[in-house]
Amino acid sequence: MPVSISLSVNGRTFDVEVEPTEMLVNVLRERLGFVGTNKVCSQGICGACTVLLDGLATTSCLLLAAQADGCEVTTVEGLERDGELSVLQEAFLRHGAVQCGYCTPGFLMTATALLRNNGDPTRDEIVDGVRGNICRCTGYAKIVDAISSAAKTLRAAK
Ligand code: FES
Ligand code: FES
CATH class of the missing domain: 3.10.20.30 (Beta-grasp domain)
Structure with missing residues (x-):
């Protein structure tokens, strides 16, 4: 029922x-x-x-x-603000962390939560933080680069 x-x-x-x-x-x-x-x-x-x-x-x-x-x-869909991509979304585009895109929404959401909890993550912490997300295209390095870059941008904006 x-x-x-x-x-x-x-x-x-x-x-x-x-x-x-x-x-x-x-x-x-x-x-x-x-x-x-x-x-x-x-x-x-x-x-x-x-x-x-x-x-x-x-x-x-x-x-x-x-x-x-x-x-x-x-x-x-809730990451953008007033039609603007989030800092993380922009970083994914800038670093070529998106290929087929199947994994991308999941990575963005996981990374959003990660950066809210840890504004200055090491590469190892990023890799550990997204370990539950699988990407078949990018080899992961560009995704980690994008998350690290977004973290820097967010810190600089504070
Ligand atoms: S569709 Fe939910 S973890 Fe793969
Ligand atoms: S971009 Fe294709 S699975 Fe990640």
């Missing part, structure tokens, strides 16, 4: 009926239209479906939508 939940997604509140077995990624993509959250493995392995749930990086393919009732969800 469907259950009613209320989600705040990128600052907008959505009241939605979900099946008890429905995963958050499916509700975000198929019901609410936040298709920037990619679904690849559906097994918690690749990290492509990562969103922020009350600020914590979370694989939305492993979380029942009903478990997110009352939570604040941020998807990749």
Whole structure:
């Protein structure tokens, strides 16, 4: 039997009926239209479906939508401000950290959470921080460069 939940997604509140077995990624993509959250493995392995749930990086393919009732969800669509890319998004573009793009939303969300917790991460801390995200294209170095560069830019802006 469907259950009613209320989600705040990128600052907008959505009241939605979900099946008890429905995963958050499916509700975000198929019901609410936040298709920037990619679904690849559906097994918690690749990290492509990562969103922020009350600020914590979370694989939305492993979380029942009903478990997110009352939570604040941020998807990749929520990173821009007033039509401007976030510092991290710009850094990914500048460093060539995006190729096919399947992994990119997940990396951006994981890295956003990482930089909120640690404004001056070492390369090892960045590598460790994104270990749950898989990229088949870039070889990871450009992604780590981009995150490190975004951290510097954010520190300089303080
Ligand atoms: S789609 Fe969720 S971890 Fe791969
Ligand atoms: S850019 Fe293709 S999987 Fe990462």
